Structures are given as structure tokens and as C-alpha cells.
Amino acid sequence: MKVFVAGATGVLGRALVPQLVVRGHEVVGMTRSASKQDLVRSLGARPVVADALDPDAVAQAVASAEPEVIVHELTALSGKMTMRDARHPERFSGAIMTNRLRTEGMDHLLAAGRAVGARRLVAQSIAAFRFARTGGPVRTEADPFDPNPPAALRTAQEAILYLERAVTTIEWGDGLALRYGGFYGPGTGISLAPDAVMAGPIRKRRFPIVGDGGGVWSHVHIDDAAAATAIAVEHGQPGVYNIVDDDPAPVREWLPVLASALGAKPPRRIPRWLARLAAGEAATAMMTEVRGASNAKAKRELGWKPRYASWRQGFAQGLG
Numbered sequence: 001m002k003v004f005v006a007g008a009t010g011v012l013g014r015a016l017v018p019q020l021v022v023r024g025h026e027v028v029g030m031t032r033s034a035s036k037q038d039l040v041r042s043l044g045a046r047p048v049v050a051d052a053l054d055p056d057a058v059a060q061a062v063a064s065a066e067p068e069v070i071v072h073e074l075t076a077l078s079g080k081m082t083m084r085d086a087r088h089p090e091r092f093s094g095a096i097m098t099n100r101l102r103t104e105g106m107d108h109l110l111a112a113g114r115a116v117g118a119r120r121l122v123a124q125s126i127a128a129f130r131f132a133r134t135g136g137p138v139r140t141e142a143d144p145f146d147p148n149p150p151a152a153l154r155t156a157q158e159a160i161l162y163l164e165r166a167v168t169t170i171e172w173g174d175g176l177a178l179r180y181g182g183f184y185g186p187g188t189g190i191s192l193a194p195d196a197v198m199a200g201p202i203r204k205r206r207f208p209i210v211g212d213g214g215g216v217w218s219h220v221h222i223d224d225a226a227a228a229t230a231i232a233v234e235h236g237q238p239g240v241y242n243i244v245d246d247d248p249a250p251v252r253e254w255l256p257v258l259a260s261a262l263g264a265k266p267p268r269r270i271p272r273w274l275a276r277l278a279a280g281e282a283a284t285a286m287m288t289e290v291r292g293a294s295n296a297k298a299k300r301e302l303g304w305k306p307r308y309a310s311w312r313q314g315f316a317q318g319l320g
């Protein structure tokens, strides 16, 4: 099939495009920068340059590709987040831009897809920090979102909800929203690279276990997330799918294992009140209250099976 990947140069796009090519698809990869066209070519795709927030440029780029399937992997999260940003993630410029890419950017791709007669759209959503913070530790796609998220996460929650609704309700084709777990592996924030965004604070012991460390996180290796996406390009009913590993686990379990895999000393422990003071309400909730996600639907309906079924194996062997 002809597949148009918006965000071909991002961490997921770079893992996805070669998998699509191996599966026999003809891929066109979108980037904002003329200078990244060689990167897109090296992945096996034809590059096209367009700004996702410019509706005419997107329409033209998509029209030139005439795709059957469009994939939205646009985020703007690669900027450095400071401690101040962690207190107020809603003010972080990358988060504000990501919200625009999930709303305006999504709309432009949908309009362009409809105009060229595309029949399928697959878009990036997230599983983390989304679910109501009551009840059991692991949630499915049928479970409700947090009706009262920490104030700092509210705008992101709204943008994600907007994207999921927009994609899964198209009438001119099949729309699938993939709620990825936290990425780890080469090119992500959790990798062996010296500049990996999340690995840095863990190595410096600035990523502590807060309170009882009861926040449940769902992880997924970047290559497994890409594999699920390649499958979703080819089949699966419209709807949302959690793309996470088999092993949602509380921070107190996975963080020491990750620290050890990164060659760091064990994480410190700090009380909730101190975390609230230092890092704010949203970060504290992420460390103590959030719920994980179940991948049963993706396994059942997409036939996807993560190669790294658990972060236990993935942190040991797949950090890259």
C-alpha cells in the first residue's frame, strides 16, 4: 500500500518506516526540514517537506503522495524539560506545540486524507497518566479517563481526547488511535545514550521513588510500538488500542530495575509532601496514583505480540 507517515523522523517514525518498507509498502515520509530529507531516504521512504500546522502545505504533501493510509506520529517533545517545566508541564513549549499537533495538525491531515480518498488513518495517542485514579491498577480501553486530572495535565488530556475522537469517528475510512505506553529503547528518553532525557536524572539519582511508589506505569519498547503500528496500518477495526507491554508495574518495582540497567545507584525515596513541594501535583500523581493499561485488546484484535513482553527483559536487553 501507499502509506504517508507524518512524523517520519521522530522516534516512532524512525522505527516504523523501515518496518513498513520491509512489509512491502511504499512510504512517503513528512518532515518540516529540507535538511532531514536524507534521513527519510535512509529509512527507505520518499521525503516530502511540509509544516503540519500549515493546512495548504499538508494538503499538497498528501495530494502528491496519494496514500491509501495516513499515519500521524507528530509530537514536539524533544526539547529539554527543566524542573520548572516538570512543575508546570502545561507551560512547556514542547507540550503546547504537541497539543496543537494533536488538534490542528490532526484536522489538517484528516482533511487532506479525505480529499485524496485515503481509506485509513492511524494516529499516536498515549496510555500514560490518562485513567481515573480510583479502582484497580490496570485499565482497558473501555475504562473512563480521569474526570479530574491534575490541573497541569488538563490541556494535554483535552488534546489527546480531541485527537482520539477525531480519528475514530471519521466516516470516510477506518480510524485507529494507538495509545502507546512509555517508550524505551534506542532514540527514546530511556536508553543507554548519554543524553537520553529521562535516563539522565535517573543516573544522577534525581528521579526518586515518591511515597509508596504506587503509581502504575505501562512501558513499551520502541520497536514493539512500531510493530503494532505497522499492523494497524494493515488491519484492525476503528477504535482505540492500548499499545503497552504485558507487565504494568508500580514505580517502586520498575525504577530500581531501570536504574540498575543504566548503571546507576538505586533511586532515593522521598515523601509525597516533599515531592509536591519540589515537583508539583502532576509529577507526584504520576509517581503515586496513576493506573496502568491492559494490552489484551491489541493482542486479540490486531494479533500483535510485543517481543519484549515485560520491561524486566526489555530494560536488560533492549535499551540500545
Ligand SMILES: NC(=O)c1ccc[n+]([C@@H]2O[C@H](COP(=O)([O-])OP(=O)(O)OC[C@H]3O[C@@H](n4cnc5c(N)ncnc54)[C@H](OP(=O)(O)O)[C@@H]3O)[C@@H](O)[C@H]2O)c1
Binding pocket: 006, 007, 008, 009, 010, 011, 012, 013, 030, 031, 032, 033, 036, 050, 051, 052, 053, 073, 074, 075, 076, 077, 078, 079, 101, 126, 180, 181, 182, 183, 187, 188, 189, 190, 197
Ligand atoms: N509514548 C511515549 O513515551 C512518547 C511519545 C512521543 C515522544 N516521546 C519522547 O519524546 C522525545 C522526543 O520525541 P521525538 O524524537 O519523536 O521528537 P519530536 O521532536 O517530538 O518529533 C516527532 C516528529 O514530529 C515531527 N514534527 C513536529 N512538529 C512538526 C511540524 N510542525 N510539522 C511537521 N512535522 C513536525 C518531527 O518532524 P521534523 O522534526 O523532521 O520536522 C518528528 O518527525 C523522545 O525522548 C521520545 O521518547 C515519548
